[in-house]
Amino acid sequence: MSILSTALLEWYSVNKRDLPWRRTTDPYHVVVSEFMLQQTQVSRVVEKYHEFFLLFPTIQSLAAASPAEVIKAWSGLGYNRRALLLHRFVREVVEKRGGVIPSVPEELILLPGVGSYMAGSIASFAFNLPEPAVDVNVRRIFYRYVHGKDQGKPLGRKEEEQLWTLVRGNIPKLKSSDFHNALMDFGSLVCTRDSPSCASCPLRSSCSFVSLYEAQKEKVLYVMEKRQEKGMMENGKFVPNRIFRGRIVEFARQNEHRSFSFAVFGKVIKKDYTNCDREWLLLLCKTLQEDHLLTFSLENNDSIILRFSP
Ligand code: SF4
Known part of the structure; x- marks a missing residue:
């Protein structure tokens, strides 16, 4: 058995979720x-x-x-x-x-x-046949483990085939069902999309992802970009975009037609706002505009004026 399969099955024997469809074949x-x-x-x-x-x-x-x-x-x-x-x-x-x-x-x-x-x-x-089943969890774990990064974009046909072959090669003899269940649980509980628990992970010593992730967390985790579509960290806590959108609407309610610099506007919307958040903030304003809630205009690319849609 590979190092990965052995460690996963050991982890699974202690941590497996008891789900009704796992009690039957x-x-x-x-x-x-x-x-x-x-x-x-x-x-x-x-x-x-x-x-x-x-x-x-x-x-x-x-x-x-x-x-x-x-x-x-x-x-x-x-x-x-x-x-x-x-x-x-x-x-x-x-x-x-x-x-x-x-x-x-x-x-x-x-x-x-x-x-x-x-x-x-x-x-x-x-x-219990040794056939690979590659879902998002399996894909993420293997990709990180082997390539040391998140997948980022869809794979070409050849790369996709290589991934399936890789998973197939790791299926332990007569343990295909347990192996796949282990991967599902491991992806949901340990090697999660947004915050993998690398520090306590049983695959840590052989995983290519760990060192880079620990050194440059925000750069290596592709999902951070995806996450921005859903929300942002604010003072160390994840806040969904719907909250920020609500703050923008509230800000517009009190300050319609007035011009504000991004530095000022940003700090009202996100407490730890910095210039790096500007693109994200602008994107949120664009989504509000697309939803016909607000319109906005920029002045010298440095200030913003919000208005409610007519
Ligand atoms: S060390 Fe981190 S990235 Fe690698 S498998 Fe474990 S949780 Fe996933």
């Missing part, structure tokens, strides 16, 4: 959970998981249901399109495959709603 249950988990928080899926199987205990019962019944049972999970794709998936399996869900990615990927990740995850979680 029934392919029908695994498929339903994978459809549910796409773009939906684990806690919400946990609430709906058992309820769904009370209504549709077998793949045949789900296939026999009407689309309206499936959508009704799906309520609370969002993205109803996934419910319909799951329904088409099980109908095809029941009608064309005698109700038997295939085990290999090459066949799974031919079914409705299945992409490369889901094909790998069903093969791994339901059949």
Whole structure:
């Protein structure tokens, strides 16, 4: 086993999350959970998981249901399109495959709603096959571990294939399901998107990301840029952009049509504002303008005047 797999499995044996779909290898249950988990928080899926199987205990019962019944049972999970794709998936399996869900990615990927990740995850979680399933967590961990930085932009086809090959090469014999579950948990709890716990990470001694991250945190963490789309740090605390937007609107309420330098305006909006925040602040004003809440104009590129949209 690789250093990475050994350390991950050890970590997982102590830290694994007890989730209902991990207590089964029934392919029908695994498929339903994978459809549910796409773009939906684990806690919400946990609430709906058992309820769904009370209504549709077998793949045949789900296939026999009407689309309206499936959508009704799906309520609370969002993205109803996934419910319909799951329904088409099980109908095809029941009608064309005698109700038997295939085990290999090459066949799974031919079914409705299945992409490369889901094909790998069903093969791994339901059949424990050594097939890679690369989701955002797996991608982030491997990319950091090997390349010492965040991915930053989408990979080309060749690089993407290399990443999948790399993950495949690390799957421990007969432990594919545990390995993938370990990666999911590790990505959610340790090697997180915005603040990886490198100091206490069991992969620390072999991970390429650590030294650069610890030396130049804000430069190396690509996600800091992405995060600016959501918010900014203010006096050491993350504040979502909606709060800053609210402050700008409040500022405009009291100071409409008046000119303020960015230095003054910025300090009112963000307590520890510096010149480096200027682009971000301007971007926030632009989004308010696009949302038809405010308009703004610049004077000598150094001062700003806010007005409410007519
Ligand atoms: S050392 Fe840091 S970057 Fe590397 S795997 Fe651990 S948490 Fe992720």
